[in-house]
Amino acid sequence: MEIEIATSEAARRLGVSSERVGQMLRSGELRGRQLDDRNTWLVSLASVQDRARVDVGRGRPWADHTVASVIAALSDGSQVDAKTHQRLRNTSVEQLWRKIAQAVTVRRYRTRNTEIARPHLALTGESAIDRIGEKLVGESRVLHGYLREIDLEDLIDDAGLVEDGDGNLAIHELRASEPKWAHGSHAPRALIAVDCAREPSTRVRSAGLRALEDMRVHWLGQNT
Known part of the structure; x- marks a missing residue:
């Protein structure tokens, strides 16, 4: 309970x-x-x-369009405006993941069969850790994903979801989301890394931080 x-x-x-x-x-x-x-x-x-x-202390949360721009830039090399460029240059990876994670809400549910939900999710976090060049030992107990092409209420009915803070299904929602990426089987790589970084597991968290910093360094190297 x-x-x-x-x-x-x-x-x-x-x-x-x-x-x-x-x-x-x-x-x-x-x-x-x-x-x-x-x-x-x-x-x-x-x-x-x-x-x-995900608390970053003082300072206003980033606007939705800033969060979306940073995710796109780090995931696929998209260009950003000068202010966002400066943020990417001056924000540490510890601050960066928290700034993005502040725009994400996570709700946990219990279901008898997560495979019913899987086709309706863009996988993220440890459920998609291979997308950031890491592997888990064994299988994750929790399936993590963003809804795609289905309403939450419909998925609750279809998969028999019951809200449970320790459940085996984690539904993520990005306040700054753009529908175009929510049609694929996985969330953008930067978002996967951020969702790994917020996990209490030291190994998963470290993998997310490493991947996010690698993306940031690579993007800055291509845009300096």
Whole structure:
């Protein structure tokens, strides 16, 4: 059973106000549920811990178009404007993955058969780690992916999904997503690396950071 905490405790752990926690719950940045009085929330501890991992401290989150431009540039060499070029040059890989990850929400579900969901996903994170030149020992317990060509409610019905913070299916959603890439079997390489970097597994996280830094160095070498 998923552990839940009060909004005040979530606020303390994240270093924000309870009002901000409420905003994050309504936007999907945090998972939680409203109690019967509709004014009280219980917040998923796992989602708070995940959000804490992507915290970059002070500074405004990057705009959606900036996140999308950086993902495209690092994944396929696309050009960016001068301001984004400067960000790519001056942002450390530790800050870079967090800036992108702030635009991604992850919801975990439990299903009896992840293979029903697989055809509807653009795989990411450790489920697509081979795309960034790494391999896992054994098979990942969790299937990670972005929805493609299906609504979440339809997938919930088709695959019998039940929301579970420790479930075997992780549905990622990029706020800055562009539909053109969500038709392929895998997410863009830079996004795969970012989703690996946010994982608690040291090996998966390190693989994501290495790949993202290699992409950044390569892009700067081609665009300096």
